[in-house]
Amino acid sequence: MESDPRILRDLRARVAASPFHAGLGLRVDEARAGAVSLSLETAPEQRNLQGLVHGGVLATLADMAMGLAVRSAIEEGRRHVTIELGVHYLRPARPGRVSARGETVRVGSQVAFARAEIVDAGQRLLATATGTFVVTRELGGPDAQ
């Protein structure tokens, strides 16, 4: 995707300012209105007993990719809050870099819908996700950036 430099800069600033996002080592690779690519290098402490990346890390990454895609598609003053997140786990995620591409499916006046795909370094599809967001002018909600 061809990135929009203003959106890319804005999302990178948000990620840098959020302790949770920055702490994950999240990188915003590409961004334009309604579509965002993120990646992170999974850390040893994100693995389970079998040495695989925990599904919660992938769920978090998918939520971020979709949330930032919604963010990039709405006006400055508005807020987005995840109200519903669904993830399908297709394959075990071995340690290494994982990337998520999130995109909006529809952005309405009150509600936005998005989807995401997560792939490993070899572009194997690890997980797919869908999300529903309330888009509002007010503050609040668990995932508002």
Next chain:
Amino acid sequence: MESDPRILRDLRARVAASPFHAGLGLRVDEARAGAVSLSLETAPEQRNLQGLVHGGVLATLADMAMGLAVRSAIEEGRRHVTIELGVHYLRPARPGRVSARGETVRVGSQVAFARAEIVDAGQRLLATATGTFVVTRELGGPDAQ
């Protein structure tokens, strides 16, 4: 719930042995066959820009509560792998202790279904979740404990 001491001990040992689970500060509070209560004290680095607990942390906690509930309901040698996770975010999660109760809805020969509820220290319901698991004798999968 009245805990089964053997199951409680087994799940605590698993959590202690998994870098991801232990790193979250996850505590297994109660456990019996098919039902598990977990909690964690959310850390500053799990918060977003508004100081709220990120939805990914709650998704992770819900997945763990459901996965361990399935774990507690199947025989020793079998494996469980999350194939589908759905979370509804009902209220913003303010910093502090959050608890999840996971329980199995049905454990079949190939597939198990579970649900979870997450509450804050004041017992306010923050999120609900559902999960689908493949139950197998083979190794593998993103969330197998």
Next chain:
Amino acid sequence: MESDPRILRDLRARVAASPFHAGLGLRVDEARAGAVSLSLETAPEQRNLQGLVHGGVLATLADMAMGLAVRSAIEEGRRHVTIELGVHYLRPARPGRVSARGETVRVGSQVAFARAEIVDAGQRLLATATGTFVVTRELGGPDAQ
């Protein structure tokens, strides 16, 4: 559950007035603010090649039970619209009477969450469901009653 006669009467009138609801043979068995029990006798034309009730019929029934539960919990002039529906199919549904109990999980100013369980005549759990609804004063949406 103990029904609220006014709510029961209101929902029965709505079901009778809707071609789709009435055509299914839907019966409102119980209703109070935030909880509704529905049932229907599955017809031969609702079965698939193996003679089992099609999952789409159960999804429809779950959506109706949750939608009417939301309906019973909001004021007269407001509308509810399903924006998200999730169903887990636990067991095959053999022909006969199926019942759904829907209840609200949280009704907010913009969004409502609900869940439902579907059982057969022997009270075996066939399916569970969750739903997200936009609650508005305006007309519209695919499932508004």
Next chain:
Amino acid sequence: MESDPRILRDLRARVAASPFHAGLGLRVDEARAGAVSLSLETAPEQRNLQGLVHGGVLATLADMAMGLAVRSAIEEGRRHVTIELGVHYLRPARPGRVSARGETVRVGSQVAFARAEIVDAGQRLLATATGTFVVTRELGGPDAQ
């Protein structure tokens, strides 16, 4: 999509043989291994009080499109059963022809994943869906064709 004549013929025969599928007026428009396009003309009795197509009809159509896509991707003797269905309703569905395109996302040895999109006659996206299926050699389950 370019159809595979053998698969198209097989799916049309299945739809014709199933009382539920045939009763809906379901038409198989295109089909190849892993992808299926269906459509139906919504009937007056599929509408709710506002004259919109009920969300249950769209959920049913999405389940069928995904189920037949899985069917077209597995060997003759195997069975598929829907275990999880998720639908997002993006826009109200006005009366008229609706089409669903279902496709497999991953078909494993035990589990298959699929997604679907539903559009109206003007190609407006009305709903998106995801599904999880158990794929087995044994008979049974609510949606096995």
